[in-house]
Amino acid sequence: MTVARLSTVPPGTVIQVLAGERWYALANVDGVLHAVDNNCPHNGGPLGKGTLIGRELTCPWHGWCWDVTSGRNCWPGTDWRVSRVPVRVVGDGEIQLPVL
C-alpha cells in the first residue's frame, strides 16, 4: 500500500509510516529507501524518530544503533536485528510497503 511520497523522505532523512496496522521507519540512504520495524528491538522506541547518519539509524530512546540496509545492530559481535520489509516506488513517486 502507498505510505508516503518520495518528496516526503529526501536522502539522509527518516520518517515514520503506517502500513496496515504496523508502523515502520522509512529511511532514505543516498537515494535508496529502506524500511524497518518502527519498534526498536531494545525496548520499543520509535526508530522513525531516530537519527539517520549514512545507513546507521540511532534510536531516540537509549541510543542503540541499527544498519537499515541489513537490519543488523551496528555494534560488532551482536546478533540483534530489526526486521525489514521491501520498499517499492511506483508511478510518480508513490512509496509502497507490504501490509503484513
Ligand code: FES
Ligand atoms: S528502545 Fe531503542 S535503544 Fe532502547
